[in-house]
Structure formats: structure tokens, C-alpha cells
Amino acid sequence: MKVMTVFGTRPEAIKMAPLVKKLNETEGIESVLCVTAQHREMLDQVLELFQLTPDYDLNIMKQNQTISQITSNVLVGLEEVLKKEKPDVVLVHGDTTTTFAAALASFYQQIKVGHVEAGLRTYDKYSPxxxxxxxxxxxxxxxxxxxxxxxxxxNLLKEGVIDDNIYITGNTVIDALFQVVDKPYEFEDETLKKIDFESKRVITVTCHRRENLGENMEHIFGAIRKIAEEFQDVEIVYPMHMNPKVRETANKILNNMERVHLIDPLQYQPFENLMAKSYFIITDSGGIQEEAPSLGKPVLVVRKETERPEAVEAGTVKLAGVEMETIYNLSKELLTNQEAYNAMAHAVNPYGDGHACERIVDILKKKL
Structure with a gap:
């Protein structure tokens, strides 16, 4: 059986790397890895960490590339690869433009597609x-x-997907997380080296989504500024996204503030270990809503909706929205109310136990 895995961005690579490793070590499976390099540098960091060497690298990334360019470049680039390799199934992950284009390219070659992390929905086609x-x-x-x-x-059943084709596996991101978090971890970043994680309460922030650019982001950073000004024992770490619009807003509101650290993006392993040492997380990221609860860290999601309602229902995540006062008040509650903090920190993560990759490989072996 030949299984081809296709991904192109850092989040996909993180979640698919443990699955590729599992495929590589499974007898009876010929594993082929193709990357599109929709994100070049950040993708390469993950490949190096998990010691993966692609069989094919489409290397499509260009400065200021549009969604249409990514889609067409993946479609055209994958066509020859698929014709040559003729895999039994192509595995894609989640919701990137590489994901959709690779699935479409496989369909055009009449090759089966396996969708990892299937069924997430907000039911708003413009968010995210x-x-x-x-x-x-x-x-x-x-x-x-x-x-x-x-x-x-x-969600999938409501859209008419046949139940026999749906498999509940847990999320592969938990598999990846357990491979890289080390309690005695030493940071290389000079700023992080100087933070006293034992006596300070560290809040890790990530914020980058297109729908938050502009006024929403100003509200989010305004709330973070208020928290930093009010709580002297709090240190805030924000590994800033490379998007110039994000950086401009962050620097305008948060630059040169005491105990607020605006640093460059971290590679995957140091970032996961930063989360592990943090008190709680403020984020608009999807994956962090899945990862942080496995580390016992409450998450405030600065978005209007989430495609991960299970985390909200389980109590590991709260939807804070994008209004400054709401974000500030929910953050203040976690910093002043130990009972509220413990309720989130000790809730059970609904996203799995670290064995999702094993389940996916077993299903493929039985079905193909």
C-alpha cells in the first residue's frame, strides 16, 4: 500500500509529522512525503525537528502570493507527482489552501483522499x-x-457524509505535543532566558488571524496592555507573527512596556515549552486550543467564534471575543480567582490521548 502525505505550512507539518513517522515505521506501507512549502522557512524548521526529508518539494512560496496563486501552483505542481507515484491514498490535513488544492488534485487523478482533522466548522464561510x-x-x-x-x-453527518467513512481518532497535535515538551527545557532565546518562570505568572499571547487585523487587534492588545499595567507579577510574552500589519499594531500599543516581551516567532519546540511554563494563554490560533489543555493551561480565545466548541464545553477554553473589556475581565478573573483558574486548568482535554496517528494507520491498513 502506498500512502502519500501532502502539507505545506507549519501547523500542518506539526500535526502531520508524527503521522508520517508512524507511516514510515509501519510494515507493509510505502510512505511518500510531498511538501508544497506554502510557508517555506517555518515549514523547514518543523521538518528538521522531526527529522523528516520530503520525497517531493514543490517550493511554491513567493513573496505576497495570493490565495489563487497558491491554489493553482499546488494543483499544477502535484499533477505530475501524483501521475508518477500513483498512491492508493493521499492524506491532507485541516484547512489550508494546500489542503484543499491537494485534495482537488488527487480527485482529478481519481485517487482516494484521507482528511485528517475532518469536520471542524464555524458555519461562517468568511471566518476563518x-x-x-x-x-x-x-x-x-x-x-x-x-x-x-x-x-x-x-458536523459531517449533517452535510451528508456517510457514517461508515468517518473515524473518531483524536487529534494528531496531541501526539506531536507529547514528543517535544520537556520539563527541564532550556530556552535559547535571550529574552526567555531572563524570565523567572517560577515566581512570575507568564501569559503567552499569539494573535495573527486576518479577521482580527485592524480594530479587533487594537482591542486585543489594549486589553493585554491593561493587564500588564495592573498586575506587577505578570510577564507577557508575545512571539509576533511576521505579518507587517500585525507587528505595526503590536509595536504601536505594546512596545517598550515593562514586563511585555515582543519577540520573534519561536520554532515549534520552544513555543510548546513556553506554553508549558505559562500561567495561561491568550490566542486566536486554532491548534493552541487543542494543545494547551493537555498541558493544564487555561486558554482565552480572542475570536468571535471557534470551530472547536468541544474545548469550550469541556471548560478548558473560554471564548473571549474581540472587545477590550471582555478580554481584560476574563484575564483578570484568571489572575484573581483561583477557583476559576483551577476549573479551567484541571478540565479534561477533549482532543485526545496522543494515539491518534496509531489509530489512523490502523484504519488505513484495514480499509485499503
Whole structure:
């Protein structure tokens, strides 16, 4: 059986790396890895960490590339690879433009598609954009739907997906997390080296989504500024996204503040260990909503909605929205109310136990 895995961005690579490693070590499976390099530098960092060497590298990244350019370049680039390799199944992940284009390219070659992290929905096609439509369209192409949770399965059933083609596996991001977090971890970043994680309460921040650019981001950073000014024992670490618009807003509101550290993006392993040492997380990222609860860290999601309602229902995540006062008040509650903090920190992560990759490989062996 030949299984081709295709991904192109850092988040995909993180979540697919443990699956590729599992495929590589499984007898009876010929594993082929193709990367599109939709994100070049950040992708390479993950490949190096997990010691993966692609069989094919489409290397499509260009400065200021549009979504249409990414889609067309992946479609054209993958066509020859698929014709040459003729895999039994192509595995894609989540909701990136690489994901959708790779699924479409496979369909054009009449090759089965396995969708890892299937069934996430906000039911707003412009939020997140373009991810919501990427995952919906991929779901309509896929033959195997590897869903992290029961709620994801129900979303797919509502869209007419056959139940026999849906498999609840947990999320592969937990598999990856458990491979890289070390309690005695030493940071290389000079700023992080100087932070006293034992006596300070560290809040890790990530904020980068397109729909938060502009006024929403100003509200988010305004709340973070208020927290830093009010709580002297709090240190805030924000590994800033490379997007110039994000950096401009962050520097305007948070630069030169005492105990607020605006640093360059971290590679995957140091970032996961930063989360592990943090008190809680403020984020608009999807993956962090899945990862942080496994580390016992409360998460405030600075978005209007989330495609991960299981975390909200489980109590590991709170939807803070994008209004400054709401974000500030929820943060203040975690800093002043130990009972509220413990309720979130000790809730059970609904996204799995670190064995999702094993389940996916077993399903492929039985079904192909």
C-alpha cells in the first residue's frame, strides 16, 4: 500500500509529522512525503525537528502570493507527482489552501483522499477565511474522514457524509505535543532566558488571524496592555507573527512596556515549552486550543467564534471575543480567582490521548 502525505505550512507539518513517522515505521506501507512549502522557512524548521526529508518539494512560496496563486501552483505542481507515484491514498490535513488544492488534485487523478482533522466548522464561510471553505470543500472530496471528536463527526453527518467513512481518532497535535515538551527545557532565546518562570505568572499571547487585523487587534492588545499595567507579577510574552500589519499594531500599543516581551516567532519546540511554563494563554490560533489543555493551561480565545466548541464545553477554553473589556475581565478573573483558574486548568482535554496517528494507520491498513 502506498500512502502519500501532502502539507505545506507549519501547523500542518506539526500535526502531520508524527503521522508520517508512524507511516514510515509501519510494515507493509510505502510512505511518500510531498511538501508544497506554502510557508517555506517555518515549514523547514518543523521538518528538521522531526527529522523528516520530503520525497517531493514543490517550493511554491513567493513573496505576497495570493490565495489563487497558491491554489493553482499546488494543483499544477502535484499533477505530475501524483501521475508518477500513483498512491492508493493521499492524506491532507485541516484547512489550508494546500489542503484543499491537494485534495482537488488527487480527485482529478481519481485517487482516494484521507482528511485528517475532518469536520471542524464555524458555519461562517468568511471566518476563518479562507480556512472554513477550504475544509468544507476538502470534506466533500475526501473518502476517509479522520475526525478528532464526536462533534466533528456530527458536523459531517449533517452535510451528508456517510457514517461508515468517518473515524473518531483524536487529534494528531496531541501526539506531536507529547514528543517535544520537556520539563527541564532550556530556552535559547535571550529574552526567555531572563524570565523567572517560577515566581512570575507568564501569559503567552499569539494573535495573527486576518479577521482580527485592524480594530479587533487594537482591542486585543489594549486589553493585554491593561493587564500588564495592573498586575506587577505578570510577564507577557508575545512571539509576533511576521505579518507587517500585525507587528505595526503590536509595536504601536505594546512596545517598550515593562514586563511585555515582543519577540520573534519561536520554532515549534520552544513555543510548546513556553506554553508549558505559562500561567495561561491568550490566542486566536486554532491548534493552541487543542494543545494547551493537555498541558493544564487555561486558554482565552480572542475570536468571535471557534470551530472547536468541544474545548469550550469541556471548560478548558473560554471564548473571549474581540472587545477590550471582555478580554481584560476574563484575564483578570484568571489572575484573581483561583477557583476559576483551577476549573479551567484541571478540565479534561477533549482532543485526545496522543494515539491518534496509531489509530489512523490502523484504519488505513484495514480499509485499503
Amino acid at each position: 477565511y479562507p480556512e472554513e471553505m477550504n475544509r468544507v470543500l476538502t470534506g466533500h472530496i475526501a473518502d476517509f474522514h479522520f475526525s478528532p471528536t464526536e462533534k466533528n463527526r456530527m
